[in-house]
Amino acid sequence: MLEQKDRLKNVLDGIKEAESQADRAPGSVQLIAVSKTFDADHIRPVLQSGHRIFGENRVQESQGKWPQLKEEYPDTELHLIGPLQSNKTSEAVALFDVIHTVDREKIAKALAKEMSKQDRVLKLYVQVNTGREEQKAGIDPHQAVEFVERCRSEHGLKIVGLMCIPPFDENPGPHFALLRKLAEEAGVAELSMGMSADYQTAIEFGSTSVRVGSAIFGARG
Numbered sequence: 001m002l003e004q005k006d007r008l009k010n011v012l013d014g015i016k017e018a019e020s021q022a023d024r025a026p027g028s029v030q031l032i033a034v035s036k037t038f039d040a041d042h043i044r045p046v047l048q049s050g051h052r053i054f055g056e057n058r059v060q061e062s063q064g065k066w067p068q069l070k071e072e073y074p075d076t077e078l079h080l081i082g083p084l085q086s087n088k089t090s091e092a093v094a095l096f097d098v099i100h101t102v103d104r105e106k107i108a109k110a111l112a113k114e115m116s117k118q119d120r121v122l123k124l125y126v127q128v129n130t131g132r133e134e135q136k137a138g139i140d141p142h143q144a145v146e147f148v149e150r151c152r153s154e155h156g157l158k159i160v161g162l163m164c165i166p167p168f169d170e171n172p173g174p175h176f177a178l179l180r181k182l183a184e185e186a187g188v189a190e191l192s193m194g195m196s197a198d199y200q201t202a203i204e205f206g207s208t209s210v211r212v213g214s215a216i217f218g219a220r221g
């Protein structure tokens with residue numbers, strides 16, 4: 001059975017290959033290793049092999065493992081890639097370095113307030129519901145550009161990019177293309193798109209951060 005560090009290497013090789021096929025500079029795509037549902041003992045081998053960028057989708061679960069792991073590996077960068085509830089903003093700002101899921105006014109406002117209170121500046125992405133799925137988080141694509149502008153002008157937030165999760169039963173290409181177009185219109189440079197099944201496609205469409213879980217850590221129980 002492959003271990004985490006072998007799977008990590010396979011994914012890093014897959015990223016390199018996709019960068020080269022898309023004529024993109026080597027190293028232009030960042031890998032976020034998504035460790036949700038896995039405990040610290042499963043995460044440590046990936047840290048030991050030198051990787052430092054991780055993603056989690058729940059604040060509370062992350063509080064149970066990452067304070068200790070961040071103490072062991074202080075240069076770790078932790079990304080929140082799941083929905084943020086406003087009553088968890090304070091904890092999220094204290095623990096995470098990047099948040100990918102800003103998708104409404106209330107969260108933008110709460111983040112601005114907490115970052116100022118804690119004197120911390122996080123990198124922020126706006127999540128866009130490109131498939132306009134009812135059950136999925138993210139702002140409607142028609143409102144995304146205006147929302148990014150409001151985050152800047154009304155809340156003083158620095159939005160670095162856009163994030164999406166395409167509907168799982170659809171070809172992701174058109175969703176990645178839409179996210180890229182919206183990012184250009186909004187004047188943001190980063191694109192958080194692509195997961196285990198489609199990260200190479202996402203790189204073809206300009207992704208700058210892929211969020212890969214099961215291809216590194218194995219199937220989630």
Ligand SMILES: *Cc1c(COP(=O)(O)O)cnc(C)c1O
Nearest residue numbers: 034057081195196211212213214
């Ligand atoms: C779980 C998750 C991922 C990783 O999914 P895999 O298919 O395991 O690579 C990526 N993005 C988000 C938002 C997730 O919740």
